[in-house]
Amino acid sequence: MIKNSSVQVEGQEKVCLDQWVAHYRTYAAKGRSASYIPALGEINVSQLGICIVKPDGTMIKSGDWEIPFTLQSISKVIGFIAACLSRGISYVLERVDVEPTGDAFNSIIRLEIHKPGKPFNPMINAGAITIASLLPGTSVQEKLESLYVLIEKMIEKRPAINEIVFQSEWETAHRNRALAYYLKENGFLESDVEETLEVYLKQCSIEINTE
Numbered sequence: 001m002i003k004n005s006s007v008q009v010e011g012q013e014k015v016c017l018d019q020w021v022a023h024y025r026t027y028a029a030k031g032r033s034a035s036y037i038p039a040l041g042e043i044n045v046s047q048l049g050i051c052i053v054k055p056d057g058t059m060i061k062s063g064d065w066e067i068p069f070t071l072q073s074i075s076k077v078i079g080f081i082a083a084c085l086s087r088g089i090s091y092v093l094e095r096v097d098v099e100p101t102g103d104a105f106n107s108i109i110r111l112e113i114h115k116p117g118k119p120f121n122p123m124i125n126a127g128a129i130t131i132a133s134l135l136p137g138t139s140v141q142e143k144l145e146s147l148y149v150l151i152e153k154m155i156e157k158r159p160a161i162n163e164i165v166f167q168s169e170w171e172t173a174h175r176n177r178a179l180a181y182y183l184k185e186n187g188f189l190e191s192d193v194e195e196t197l198e199v200y201l202k203q204c205s206i207e208i209n210t211e
Contacts (some may be wrong), residue, residue: 013060021048021063039168040070051210065210070165073123074107075147075203079131080122082146085135094118095134095188096127106145106175111182118188126179131190132200143199145189159206166205173197 028048035041040046049065070076083092101110110120119127135143151159180193189196 010058010060014062017050017052017060017062021043024048025044025063026177033073033076037165037169037172039162039165040072043069049210050163054114059211061211067206068209070204071206071208072204073128074192075206076123076128076177078147078150079135079200079203082136082150083131083134085150086146087134091105091130092134096122096130098122108175108179108182111179111186125176126183129180129196130183130188131177133196133205135193135199140195140198142204144202147203147206151208155208159208161202161205162207163205165207166172166202169201170198171203176200 025046025048027044031045033041033043033045047064047067049061049063049067051061051065052060053059056069080092080096096119099120101107101124103109103124105123106125108126111117111126119130121127132143136144137143137146148159176197177193180189180197183189184193191199
């Protein structure tokens with residue numbers, strides 16, 4: 001009886017989730033993708049998927065949950081965690097702050113005004129690029145491996161990079177290159193500029209789905 005009730009509740013939850021996705025898909029379709037990265041500009045903005053993990057570990061999935069997408073700025077959180085785990089929080093915070101900023105995510109103005117101030121937080125590009133240089137390892141692959149290991153613990157599978165998205169980002173990363181060279185000039189990057197950018201852009205191009 002209890003088992004049947006549980007199945008019934010899960011069925012009701014799935015119906016509600018399906019209705020939610022159907023309703024909000026119309027709003028998603030009105031959005032715009034990041035056209036400044038050509039590969040992302042081609043994405044179907046009406047795609048909407050969700051996967052909810054309940055306390056008992058069961059999952060409820062709806063919509064386009066199985067369609068892969070790149071982590072982009074979500075990866076900045078993972079990079080920050082990986083850097084803190086390997087280098088220590090105090091060491092990381094000497095190079096990247098955790099203060100808010102009302103500027104654009106790719107702005108350079110705060111670095112210039114507060115020169116030689118460190119990036120305000122790890123969620124803006126200047127901070128995320130600095131974090132990429134702090135990841136453990138002496139090569140691009142070794143630094144990325146620290147991210148792969150952490151993500152694999154979260155999703156229980158080995159993540160992969162969307163090479164098409166990475167190449168598109170690499171070819172259009174003019175502002176990020178400017179930020180990286182500025183950071184290098186002021187002593188915040190611990191690795192080569194181009195290698196750091198490769199780590200950061202590949203980090204953003206890691207592909208998963210909502211499950």
